[in-house]
Amino acid sequence: MNSVEHILPCRDKLGEGPVWSVDEQLLYWVDIEGECYHRLDPLSDRHEVIPVGVPIGVLALRESGGLVMATKKGFAFWDEEEKKLTYIARPFGDNPDLRFNDGAVDCRGRFWAGTMADGLLSQARGTLYRLDPDGSVHEMIHDIGVSNGIGWSPDNRIMYFTDSPTYTIVAYDFDAETGSISNRRIFVETPAEEGDPDGLCVDTEGYIWSAYWNGFKVVRYDPQGQVDQVIEMPVPRPTAPVFGGQYMDELYITSALPVEEQRSDYPLSGDLFRVKVGIKGLAKYKFAG
Incomplete structure (x- = not known):
């Protein structure tokens, strides 16, 4: 395996949710606390930062073109030309103690996204929602600490889901x-000292790649939940991996700033990384609504 490349000094406060557009050959990801999303052409190095004006937990591509987002205020379509959000569902209303975090689209074009407590004093618990193409919203999992990485096996018979504070990925x-x-069953459970499992993606061999918040690493697990390999990261808070590139064999990894006292020790925190793993990943599905 090749080494970790530092490819963009974006210095995100909370970089998350990378999505590779196969059609455009572009990488999208969000900075949740920066209230913006990024778009990068790795071949030309063209990089755009698009402010949205509200925390975006996760975004996804739409089959009809454009983006759908799960934001602090609910599910919304993003109008690229008008630079505005059009809300289509607000499943937790105006509750200031919650915000959307991570999510993904399944093979039938349904957008799954989960919530978490927003604010150090909030005791709110999260919910995993499923937004269907017809606009209906369904509550799928309740009582979540921090709703995080989600993905499906290549045959779409297993769904993987991460609740970070429990240090588990479930199937x-x-x-x-x-x-x-x-x-529901435990797929992976890790000791707290190894960090919190965060975003994940799945490759064509059915192995799961999980980033570890405060763990300095991305781990590849086999379909039985055993560690296959570990990518050591130069930052404490890698947040999410996604496959991209012309041959879908490059792993792009977002990251976040650590606590204040660690920032001078890890100056690449919040930046974007890439590892040429030589293993092909599954392309992200598009929202059908």
């Missing part, structure tokens, strides 16, 4: 036809 049986999940 569910997934029914692609109905969008239902069942048979």
Whole structure:
């Protein structure tokens, strides 16, 4: 495996949710606390930062073009020309103690995104929601600490989901036809001292790649939940990996700033990284609504 490349000094406060557009050959990701999203052409190094004006937990591509976002205020479409959000669902209303965090689109074009407490004093618990192409919203998992990495096996029969404060990635049986999940079981459980599992992605071999917040690493797990390999990162808070590149064999990894006293020790924190892993990943699905 090749070494970790530092490819963009974006200095995100909370970089998250990378999505590779196969059609455009561009990388998208968000800075949640920066209330913006990024767009990068790795071939030309063209980099854009687009302010949105509200924290974006995660974004996804739409089949009809453009983006759908899960924000502090709810699900919304982003109008690139008008530079504005059009809200389509606000499942937790105006509750100031919650915000959306991570999410992903399934093989039938449904957008899954989960919430977490927003603010150090908030005791709110999160919910994983499923936004269907018809605009309906369904509550899928309750009582979540921090809703994080989500992905599906190559055959779309298993859904993986991360609740970071529990140090676990869980697996569910997934029914692609109905969008239902069942048979919850622990896929990976790690010691607290190894960091919190954060964003994840899945490769074509069915292995799961998980970034570890405060863990300085990205771990590849086999389908049985055993560690296959570890990528050591030069920053304490890698947040999410995604496959991209012309051959879908490059792993892009976002990151976040650490606590104030660590920032001088890890000056690359909040930046974007890439590892040419030589393993192909699954392309991200698009929202069908």
